[in-house]
Amino acid sequence: MRATRVSEGIYRLSANVSNILFEGMWPVPNGVAMNSYIVKGEKCAIIDGVCAWDGVPETLLAQLDELEIDVRDLDYVIINHMEPDHSGWLDAFRNVREDFIIYTSERARPLLEAFYGITGNIKLVKSGDTLDLGAGRVLAFEEIPNVHWPETMATYDTKSGTLFPCDAFGSFGAVDNDAPYDDTLQEEQIEFFEREMERYYANIVTSFSSATQKAIEKVKGLDVKVIAPGHGIVWRRDPGRVIRSYTRLTGYSQGPARAEIAVLWGSMYGMTEMAVQPVIDAIESQKVKTRVHRIPESHIGYVLDSVLQSSGVVLAMPTYEYKMFPPMAAVLDEIGKKKIVNRRAFRLGSYGWSGGAQKELDEIVTRNKMKWEFLEPVEFKGRPTEEDVARIRQRGIELARAVKSWALAD
Ligand SMILES: Cc1cc2nc3c(=O)[nH]c(=O)nc-3n(C[C@H](O)[C@H](O)[C@H](O)COP(=O)(O)O)c2cc1C
Ligand SMILES: [Fe+2]
Ligand SMILES: [Fe+2]
Structure with a gap:
């Protein structure tokens, strides 16, 4: 002292x-x-x-x-x-x-x-x-x-x-x-x-x-x-x-925050992961900075910082036991509890037979009154096809453009 x-x-x-x-x-x-x-x-x-x-x-x-x-x-x-x-x-x-x-x-x-x-x-x-x-x-x-x-x-x-x-x-x-x-x-x-x-x-x-x-x-x-x-x-x-x-x-x-996009992703066997770099590349092609966190590896303390700074959020995760990949559900719920509201967002992810991640995502966003505005999600069975990846890139570009026109100047 x-x-x-x-x-x-x-x-x-x-x-x-x-x-x-x-x-x-x-x-x-x-x-x-x-x-x-x-x-x-x-x-x-x-x-x-x-x-x-x-x-x-x-x-x-x-x-x-x-x-x-x-x-x-x-x-x-x-x-x-x-x-x-x-x-x-x-x-x-x-x-x-x-x-x-x-x-x-x-x-x-x-x-x-x-x-x-x-x-x-x-x-x-x-x-x-x-x-x-x-x-x-x-x-x-x-x-x-x-x-x-x-x-x-x-x-x-x-x-x-x-x-x-x-x-x-x-x-x-x-x-x-x-x-x-x-x-x-x-x-x-x-x-x-x-x-x-x-x-x-x-x-x-x-x-x-x-x-x-x-x-x-x-x-x-x-x-x-x-x-x-x-x-x-x-x-x-x-x-x-x-x-x-x-x-x-x-x-x-x-919201809005900076002209940046937080990309939060989790994947068990690499299927969802295959679509992560394409969406990052698409966003960055529009000269929008990304802050990427793998969930659950990245501590929530850093994830919250990135989401608070960013006007846009990408959530990429698979379905797990008819719900969202659990560590991602926990992170999204925590973001909601911290009242980081009003974001432009996009969700993508893989599933095996029934899906279910999207339903839980909708529940968490509604329960926490997050007012996040989502683009249409892209879900794919197993590995993403070329068409899936093309759609994901397209959404990445759309999200980046929306964020650029809406975000605050630095
Ligand atoms: C433990 C476990 C539970 C799963 N539960 C579901 C499920 O309830 N519904 C479904 O459609 N797929 C389910 N799946 C399948 C995964 O969503 C699918 O394998 C997906 O491709 C995994 O993506 P990833 O490689 O990005 O983790 C489950 C997979 C595992 C390992
Ligand atoms: Fe204190
Ligand atoms: Fe205090």
Whole structure:
């Protein structure tokens, strides 16, 4: 864990975590940063803890020492979000100090009790409530429910214009603690975090895109000069850039997205596979980029990212026990649950005697209200004939053209 200065009286405490699956399921090959912040007036507040520190009180104390902050001065603990990646440190913090006051939203109260048995010393705040730290430093609270849990709120330092939005505006990717700010990074490093942000968004935020849109509207009403999220880098030079990125991503979940097509395919014995390269070639002949994933080999974390970025989707899979190839059904259902809606799509696949994959596909798309607009599917018995392949190529071209005319410009 390292402490750095964001601006006068504001410090970022951060630890990078790697070799984990985030939330127990999402791959983070480039790690993820867990940030908390200390805001100093005459009194001191800590905003969002980090569970990533080793839990040994000395580690936190050493960091505070470095900042010349006495733990006894940490009067206020501000919990923007109760997910244990931000609140899990409370147990350990109680070992170094017992009598702090928690500022949090009404909906966080039962979670505080259920997770940590904390029932006292809680001040419940609503949008517009403030906390005066003295020395001209007033923190204002803004509820941003369902980004990412129902209790989520953001904290805004009125003195410096710094917004602490927790999960919102966050990204995956470990952060070099010598240079954790956009103004200390090269353009290609910022772009790295923007790519990490896309997968972060697709994996953990996209289901809450409409709540995120509302949160962005609220943020636009504030004079935000710095964005200091719970994960990723701090946006000090150009907070508008991350707001624009998030606005774009909320739009992608509703469609259209980029002029790209995600090709998701699975095959047991290679019959469906025979039609996969032809459809990719046909799409690319129209100068439309593809993002190809074999199912189930590709982790759902990456598949969701590709589908979120793409305006078009090809689903290629055989029939299996009168239904869809099961790992593809699971993936499609997950995409539906994540509410990635309104796509142009095409399905192809092999069957042996009766088919059945198409029926299950229709069920999943309807059940999840996905509003995907499909071209007529191409199904073939066993190996695809030359005519089948020709039809598949034709559909690939049609899909690519539809996507090109509908997608958003980059
Ligand atoms: C375990 C298993 C179950 C299958 N169930 C069905 C089925 O219910 N209906 C059907 O028409 N074909 C069924 N098939 C046949 C496959 O759909 C057919 O072999 C197809 O060509 C496989 O395509 P692939 O090589 O791309 O996996 C089944 C095949 C297997 C191995
Ligand atoms: Fe969260
Ligand atoms: Fe988080």
